Amino acid sequence: MAFSLQISYIRVLFLAFLTISFPLPGKGDLIDDVCSEMPDKKPLCLDTLRTDPRSTTQNLEVLAQISIDACVKDATGLPSFVESLGNKVSDPRVKTRISGCVINAENALGGITHAKQLVGTRFYGAAKENARTANDTLSICEHTFLIPSAVEPVELKQAMDRLESLVSIFIVITNRLS
Numbered sequence: 182m183a184f185s186l187q188i189s190y191i192r193v194l195f196l197a198f199l200t201i202s203f204p205l206p207g208k209g210d211l212i213d214d215v216c217s218e219m220p221d222k223k224p225l226c227l228d229t230l231r232t233d234p235r236s237t238t239q240n241l242e243v244l245a246q247i248s249i250d251a252c253v254k255d256a257t258g259l260p261s262f263v264e265s266l267g268n269k270v271s272d273p274r275v276k277t278r279i280s281g282c283v284i285n286a287e288n289a290l291g292g293i294t295h296a297k298q299l300v301g302t303r304f305y306g307a308a309k310e311n312a313r314t315a316n317d318t319l320s321i322c323e324h325t326f327l328i329p330s331a332v333e334p335v336e337l338k339q340a341m342d343r344l345e346s347l348v349s350i351f352i353v354i355t356n357r358l359s
């Protein structure tokens with residue numbers, strides 16, 4: 182009798198352990214809730230936030246730090262990457278536009294770096310404005326290719342879209358903080 186009681190006690194403990202260790206995602210999950218605001222970029226959003234070990238603390242301010250760090254990391258290499266794409270093309274119409282994109286990428290990096298400083302001092306509203314401006318700056322690059330007779334290189338589009346998406350994650354988070 183004592184033996185079977187002990188077994189069921191262990192089973193209860195084990196079930197409790199399972200429940201605590203593997204909480205079901207979905208309801209009450211802050212990251213899922215935030216990322217649901219950007220349905221078409223949700224996988225990138227979830228991946229960016231969840232892969233950072235700091236995200237185990239489900240806190241908006243921590244998520245703001247994680248997302249701006251992801252933006253800084255991505256934006257840092259962007260100007261030189263865009264420049265290298267310019268060196269690979271020969272069409273002068275494309276070259277000229279890519280030169281403009283290098284400047285856009287530098288300006289976006291400046292805005293994102295400033296946004297990170299503002300997150301450090303918890304000025305989330307101002308940080309968000311800098312991020313918005315950086316996002317707009319990146320889209321200027323893309324728009325210059327809409328003018329006929331210049332095809333935007335696929336790698337350029339992918340790089341710009343990725344940083345715009347990362348910046349958008351940060352904007353969604355800081356919207357809730359300011």
Ligand SMILES: *[C@@H]1O[C@H](CO)[C@@H](O)[C@H](O)[C@H]1NC(C)=O
Pocket residue numbers: 316317320345348349352353
């Ligand atoms: C960032 O820019 C892209 C491209 O212009 C746009 O689709 C997206 O909505 C912008 N993100 C935010 C949060 O404004």
